[in-house]
Amino acid sequence: MSYAVKNLVQEGRELIAFRIGDQEFCVNIMSVREIRGWTPATPMPHAPAYMMGVINLRGAVLPIIDLSARLGMKEAEPTARHVIIVAQVKTKIVGLLVEAVSDILTITDDNIQPVPEVSSELEKQYARGILAIDKRMICMIDLDALFAEKESEAA
Amino acid sequence: MDMNEIKEIFFQECEEQLAELESGLLKLNDGDRDPETVNAVFRAVHSIKGGAGAFGLDDLVAFAHVFETTLDCVRSNKLEPNHDVLKVMLKSADVLADLVSASRDGGSVDESRTRGLVKELEALAKGELPAGGHEAPKAAPAAPAPKAEAPAPTDDSGFQPIPFTFEGFGDDEEPAIEGATYEITFKPRRELYAKGNEAALLLRDLSRLGEMSINCDMEALPALDKMDPEASYFAWKISLKTTKSEDDIRAVFEFAEWDCELEVKVAEENTSDEELPMTPVPFDLSILDDSAAPAEEEKAAAPAEDPAANAVAAAETATGVAKAVARAAERKEAAAPATPAAAAAAAPQTIRVDLDRVDRLINLVGELVINQAMLSQSVIENDNTGTSSINMGLEELQQLTREIQDSVMAIRAQPVKPVFQRMSRIVREVADMVGKQIRLVTEGENTEVDKTVIDKLAEPLTHMIRNAVDHGIESPEKREAAGKNPEGTIKLSAKHRSGRILIELQDDGAGINRERVRQKAIDNDLIAADANLSDDEIDNLIFMPGFSTADKISDISGRGVGMDVVKRSIQALGGRISISSRPGFGSTFTMSLPLTLAVLDGMVVTVAGQTLVVPLTAIVETLQPETSAIHSFGATQRLISIRNSFCPLVDVGRVLNYRATQANPVEGVALLVESEGGGQRALMVDAIQGQRQVVIKSLEANYTNVPGIAAATILGDGRVALILDVDAVVAASRGQSLKPEMSFAATG
Structure with missing residues (x-):
């Protein structure tokens, strides 16, 4: 596992940290296009529960994913204080609904700890490491892995 | 490069x-x-x-x-x-x-x-x-x-032209030829010099052909500080009296032909020195002397062999020019008829642009339009006086954005001419193959339509033309027996009508053999043997899937791909097709297509609190159902009676899973739609908001195909609205489930 972590995060990488419920997560800042406020989405028929709908991002149709529901936690009840992280996942652009963006972290490999052995398949699928910063625990998410399943579902 | x-x-x-x-x-x-x-x-x-x-x-x-x-x-x-x-x-x-x-x-x-x-x-x-x-x-x-x-001098390969010239006829031909005076206009472009050609040398070659006088037009010459040293600013107007032919003159310019504007014409007798509407300067012929160096920054001068003769010519030309200027002034108001060269020069100039760039521009303008609409809406919400200068500015902005949108759409618009021209070849080839004499007449070839529509038009049109040649027009013998011109005529025309393009394909053949079509439809189980159909309904049977009247399978048509394929590809373009036929006089196919695939005319409706757009082309009519017209059918199905026929009701909200139970039809509006299979369905929606043109946005770009949804669009309030895929919804109502694998009409 530590080998994988080393491959994924090179020295001095920047991460963007955000909050969902009482947990903190982070993603590579390179995949983040912009951060914007919540606007009501148009629901899509026959969509999974975490798919909140689509919004207009300067003329493009942007799907909004409730990251909380996607990670198997309770469904979000979006308010004006929620934010959307617009991120690039492979060739597509998606909006991730989170409660708040908390930090921008500059880390080195030494900060990353391997993910402990847990039974849940979902956590294993997306978690790529754990950071301990100021006594907080921040889980590092691999967006490509998280949405790989969704794509094969649709194909 | x-x-x-x-x-x-x-x-x-x-x-x-x-x-x-x-x-x-x-x-x-x-x-x-x-x-x-x-x-x-x-x-x-x-x-x-x-x-x-x-x-x-x-x-x-x-x-x-x-x-x-x-x-x-x-x-x-x-x-x-x-x-x-x-x-x-x-x-x-x-x-x-x-x-x-x-x-x-x-x-x-x-x-x-x-x-x-x-x-x-x-x-x-x-x-x-x-x-x-x-x-x-x-x-x-x-x-x-x-x-x-x-x-041409390069003609050294293959065939030699006939060894027959009029040279052998001796001198009695000469007088007629001697008088030939040519007006040559020669305007090199910068490429000419860039490729190492030299105008002076060309002019010298020309002077060898006969008696020549030259005028140099220096009008385009800018001031020294503005001069581009590599540009070409001069044009020459040459009057050449020669015994040689026009071809010989053109041969002089053979290698420079593409890099200059060249016009050679025979001077009319009394206008031999008529000038183009420019003010030429008599050329100082002394520099035509071989020894004279070309003027430095001009990069060009015209040497000639015989300064003495040219001096005379110069004098002549000078007077000629004076006369011409006077005459030009006289004619200014009479608008002297333009010479062919002038007419040709007035032909529209074009540039080649990468299609991607145009598409990008169109996307940006689409966003601009939406943005402008959103801005207007929020200004209206926040400003209730309605008289502020912001409002006036916004109105102007709205007008401008609309104009920009129209102009940008016009960039993609192309005349249908290339497609029509391709058809004439198909007519020739197929007519040859089946031994018929057919003439294709085209009309309205300059009618413009979006490039994507043109690209997708060629295939169905080819099919229909083949059909018309193979089945529509009779053999010459049959035509003569019927008292018609043995040469058949197929007319292909295009015109704009109410924001759509109308394409008509008309043949003067035998028309549809209704008895045979009917029999075929009965044989193929398409209609009941005792069905009572109007002539029009019989004619339109040919669009049914798996229908082909060809008795024998020929190379041209009747390969099992019938008019249903044509109809489907026209429908995929958001178009409609119909046929009318008169026995003995021929058939006419009429196609109506949208001018562009980037926008769509839609009906904006509300379903379970959501805003949806239904393509207008799919809707036959809208109606407000009455309780007495609704009939339950089995456990869940409901039918609506429309003019004594029963049509299944489809609740759009249920199909798209917006609500758990069927809505009460009486509280909503029914949209009668015609779907791919030909059957009619009544789609139930809650309310109609209005009709509008919407810009089609892809859902697949960032998401995936959604069953029942063709695409998305952005409304004036900035929110995304989904465009309903009518065919998929109708198919779902037939019991096929809306699965992601299911394909639905592409709107891209």
Whole structure:
């Protein structure tokens, strides 16, 4: 596992940290296009529960994913204080609904700890490491892995 | 720029030349005898030959050369372009097109066909006219003296033109020729100099042909500080008295032809020094002396052999110019008729632009329109006086954005001409194959429509044309027996009507054999044996899937791909097709298509609190159902009776899973739609908000296909609305589930 972590995060990488419920997560800042406020989405028929709908991002149709529901936690009840992280996942652009963006972290490999052995398949699928910063625990998410399943579902 | 890029440009130009060639030949076929048309045809073939030679495309060069030689006979009036001659030439144009595409994409051409045509062309050039031909007139009045023995100097391959010139006729021909004075306008472009050509040398060569006087037009010359040292600013107007032919004159410019504007015409007697509407400066002929150095920054001067003779000519020209200026002033208001060259120069200028760039622009403008609508809406919400300057500014902005949108859409709009021209070839080939005589008449070829529509139009149109030739028009014998012209006519026309393009395909054949169509439909289980159908309904049976009336499977049509495919591809474009037929007088297919695929006319509706857009093309009518019209059918189905027929009700909210239970139909509105399968369904929605044009946005770009949804759009309030896929919703109502694998009509 530590080998994988080393491959994924090179020295001095920047991460963007955000909050969902009482947990903190982070993603590579390179995949983040912009951060914007919540606007009501148009629901899509026959969509999974975490798919909140689509919004207009300067003329493009942007799907909004409730990251909380996607990670198997309770469904979000979006308010004006929620934010959307617009991120690039492979060739597509998606909006991730989170409660708040908390930090921008500059880390080195030494900060990353391997993910402990847990039974849940979902956590294993997306978690790529754990950071301990100021006594907080921040889980590092691999967006490509998280949405790989969704794509094969649709194909 | 590497070689491949240059080659690609050459092939693009070939396409244009081929189109020019074909339209010119068709004009000649219709009896046009304008020398300019012949010249245009000749030029097209000549340019292809020239370019092909540069890339070493030997097959293409060889064929183009033979073709050119024959065309030259037409140009010099040795060959009368009658129908038989033009038939060969049109076929040659087809082969030339094949050779071009074979050179571009690899591939091979029908060798024997090419060889056969080469023989026919050579025979024509030798004066062996095909049956029905007659001796060509020796000279048309306005044409240059028939002294043309003028294959271009590069003509060293293949066929040599007839060894027949008028030289042998001796001196009695001379007086007529001697008087020929040519007006030559020569305007080099910067490429001419860039390629190492020298205007002075060309002019000197020209002066060897006869007695010459030159005027240099220096009007374009800017002030010294603004001068581009590599640009070309001068034009020359030359009056040449010579015994040589126009071809000889053009031969002087052979290698510079593409890099200059050149016009050669025979001067009319009393206007031999009439000028173009510019103010020429008499050229100082003293510098024509060989020893005189060309003026430095001009990069050009015209030396001549005989300063003395030229001095005289200069004097003549000077007076001539003075006269001409005076005359030009007189005529200013009478708007002197433009010379052909001036007319040609006025032809619209074009540039080539990468399609991606245009698409990007269109996307940006689409966003601008949405943004402007959102801005207007929020201003209206926040400003209730309605008189502020912001409001006025917004109105202007709205007008401007609309104009920008229209202009940008117009960039993508193209005339349907190329597609129509392709059809004329198909008519020729198929008619030849089935032994019929058919003429294609096209109308409204300059009607413009979006490029994507044009690209997708060719296939269904080809199919319909083949059908019309194969089934529509009768054989010449049958036609004569029916008292018709043995030559059948197919008319293809295009016009704009209420924001759509209307394409009509009309043949004067036998019309639809309703008895046979009906029988076939009964045989194929498409209708009941005792069904009572109107003539119109019978005619439209041919659009049913799996319907083909061809008794025998031919090479041309009837391969099991019927009119249903045509109908489906037209519908995929958001269009409609219908047929009307009169027995004995022919059939007319009418297609109505949207002008663009980037926007769509839609009906904005509300379903379970959501806003949806239903494509207007799918909707037949809308109605407010009454309780008495709704009938339960089985456990869950409901039917609505419309004029004594029962039509299944489909609750859009249920199909899209917006609500758990069916809505009460009486509280909503029913949209009667016609779907791909032909059946009608009544789609239930809660309310209609209105009709509007929406910009189609792809859902697949960032998400995936959604069953029941064709695409998305953005409404004036900035929110995304989904565009309903009517066919998929109807299919779902037939019991097929809306699964993601299911395909639905592409709207992209």
